[in-house]
Amino acid sequence: MKIGIIGAGAIGKKHAEAAIKAGANVSWVIDIDPELGPALAKEYSAKYSESPEALWEDSSTTSVVIGVPNWLHKPFAVAALSAGKDVFLEKPMALTVQQCQEIAEVADSHNRILQIGYAHRYTGVGQISREIIQQGKLGEIYHARANLFLRRGVPGLGKWFTNKEFSGGGALIDVGVHLIDLSLFLLDFPQPTQVLGQTYENFGRRMKDYQFENMWSGPPNYNGICNVEDSAQALVKFANGTTLELHIAWAGNYPSKFMPISQVAVLGDRGGLGFELFGTEVHLAQVEEGKLIDSVVTVADDDFFLKQFRDFMNSVTQRETLGPTSQQAIAVQSLVEAIYESSHAGEIVELV
Numbered sequence: 001m002k003i004g005i006i007g008a009g010a011i012g013k014k015h016a017e018a019a020i021k022a023g024a025n026v027s028w029v030i031d032i033d034p035e036l037g038p039a040l041a042k043e044y045s046a047k048y049s050e051s052p053e054a055l056w057e058d059s060s061t062t063s064v065v066i067g068v069p070n071w072l073h074k075p076f077a078v079a080a081l082s083a084g085k086d087v088f089l090e091k092p093m094a095l096t097v098q099q100c101q102e103i104a105e106v107a108d109s110h111n112r113i114l115q116i117g118y119a120h121r122y123t124g125v126g127q128i129s130r131e132i133i134q135q136g137k138l139g140e141i142y143h144a145r146a147n148l149f150l151r152r153g154v155p156g157l158g159k160w161f162t163n164k165e166f167s168g169g170g171a172l173i174d175v176g177v178h179l180i181d182l183s184l185f186l187l188d189f190p191q192p193t194q195v196l197g198q199t200y201e202n203f204g205r206r207m208k209d210y211q212f213e214n215m216w217s218g219p220p221n222y223n224g225i226c227n228v229e230d231s232a233q234a235l236v237k238f239a240n241g242t243t244l245e246l247h248i249a250w251a252g253n254y255p256s257k258f259m260p261i262s263q264v265a266v267l268g269d270r271g272g273l274g275f276e277l278f279g280t281e282v283h284l285a286q287v288e289e290g291k292l293i294d295s296v297v298t299v300a301d302d303d304f305f306l307k308q309f310r311d312f313m314n315s316v317t318q319r320e321t322l323g324p325t326s327q328q329a330i331a332v333q334s335l336v337e338a339i340y341e342s343s344h345a346g347e348i349v350e351l352v
Helices: 010-021 036-043 053-057 070-082 097-109 124-134 171-187 204-209 304-318 326-345
Strands: 002-006 025-030 047-049 063-066 086-090 114-117 141-149 192-200 231-238 243-249 262-268 271-275 281-288 291-298
Touching: 002 010, 010 025, 010 036, 010 063, 010 304, 025 036, 025 053, 036 047, 047 053, 063 070, 070 086, 070 097, 086 304, 097 114, 097 326, 114 304, 114 326, 124 171, 124 262, 124 271, 124 281, 141 171, 171 231, 171 243, 171 262, 171 326, 192 326, 231 326
Parallel strands: 002 025, 002 063, 025 047, 063 086, 086 114, 141 243
Antiparallel strands: 141 262, 192 231, 231 243, 262 271, 271 281, 281 291
16 A cells, blocks of 8 residues: 655654554655655655645555644645545544534545544553443443643644644644543543533743743744643533543643543443553452452553554555544544633533
């Protein structure tokens, strides 16, 4: 399988590496950066272009990976699908639900595979947890919680990451979508009915007074814009009575001992489980003969980007999206929009 990589930044490099490991051939690299694009193309002996037009016309390259900034997701995805390419599209699917729906309609009308890049479904802890839940070991699920806290990690401060026009939002639409997708995946995508959310803008907007500890897509541009949230909290209620609690932050004053960077927990009436997003252990608490017994399941520290890409390749071969679908991504985006709406309105948002 020949793959075109659109976007030669850090995420594009990860996908190119995964594609090669999965047995694909990187045939094209598209990027306007005169250094990043040619360098990645040279690494994989691929053709390079600033424009994707030549890639669209290359009938031997049937699939593309789109790893560009958020505001470019829709135009590149629509163009690729319309050119007859199967598409792996990085998260978030687009800036709005409407844009997501428009992309999905193009994929359907051209009978193309469209898979969305929610990589945390493919971690060992994520997949083992899904199996445990599906096997009924936790009984009836009544609550889940997903946290991701960075203390001083606003990405690309002053660049497109922190400009709502180009990003669609801040921490919620950036890292929060991973937590939402993973949570819905574990819960088997129940129908949400109510959302209460709040976003906060306490750190990034200070710009020069903000002292970062790490910065994806840095260094900062202090002459730029930061008009997005650096943290968000939400409670989601589903039609089956289950609730989901979300805590997401690029930045916050979190005591590290009491508020670990990442935690996911799922609680049922016969047991519960919890894990760290980047961990190798799933901790279980199960009722046995009336007593609560703790145990630990250890999983391999595997290459979830590789597993994700293999899923995409199998989807292309079988002509059925096996990973995160456009409709599931729309469900994620719908919750993102509902959280923003609830925060703006200061009240619960009814979804049905």
